[in-house]
Amino acid sequence: MVGEEHPLTLATQLNLAITHINNRKISLALRELRKMDPRLQGFVGVQFDSTLSEKVRRQWSQSQSIGHVPICGIHSLALAEFVPEENKAEAVGLAADILLRWQRLAGEREALIAHLARVSEDPKIRELAESLAEARTAWSRLVNMPKPNPKAVAITRDKVEEMEVQLAGLSREFKEQQSNRTLEWRKVEAALPNGSVLLSLRALEPIDFKTGSPGERRWLALLIPAAARDETEIILKDLGPANTVAEQFKRFRDTDSSEDARELYTLLFGELGGELAKYNTLYLAPDGLLDLLPFAELLLPDFRYWIQHKRLHQIRAGRDLLRELATGEETATTFVAFGDQGNRIISH
16 A cells, blocks of 8 residues: 555546546546545645755646646536536536645745745744654655555654644644645635636646547636635636737737737637626736736727726735735735826836
8 A cells, every 4th residue: 555645546546537537427536536636735745845956846747647637637627518517516616626726836835834944933933844844855755665665654644744733833824825725716705805706817738538638738717706606606718728828928028019918818808708897806816927917908809908997906826815814914916007108007
């Protein structure tokens, strides 16, 4: 027995989920994917503990199929036409949960532990964080051995979990980060102000369930409105090929023209226009290339600036809304149009 978070265990569970999907046993597939998520988080965490180079970390998180397939697979499943109506809402809800948990997750916990070990003003936190980092590294080595010792893995994992509980009791930051592992869309929805919507953007590669292979990279939009009653009010939308968006983004950046600003808005959000029109405030959580996009400069089809029509707030991830609700700490970058200069919006 190699343990729940060993690559072989995860691969077996993943293969079972894909088999259920191909046999159109969607309820069973969703159950396996739901069980797999926390184990996958543990697996990814120990990989990052044993990988010292930041460049290698990024390459690993982008290329490893064990991590890639379940994350992209649940979103592919939620968008698949063959999913029966009775399973659709559950699939969309699980996809929303996983996107919220995983957006910018890679390396986040490890970075926080290292940060606490270096700069915390509390010596108890510094000492415990340093010991936790060492224990997680030891756990990683044990998990990744060719023939792991299940007893040694279990003992070290229990030690890590005990230390994490202790650190969460001392550090509010770490306690908050721990809670992200089980984040659900309903918690984010409850943190949204009335009349607002979370628009989360993520580049993913859809999965061919017959072969298990990833397809062309595409942008995905997740919309969670304030006061959503259930999963049927969540929208998951394929926005099209990532390469097409990247090409238009480059044109917009090179030309800085109104036409290209409008075309980029239409390419990304044109099909969501009717839905977005229902809300006066948008919380935008972009990822990857779209982190660099100046949303305040996008133009609507009628050439009005988007920011003149909506209140736009940019956040790192949907879970940042919970921090703002709990602490009152401002987590969003708010774009405010306050002037005009040669028909160009000046924003902050």
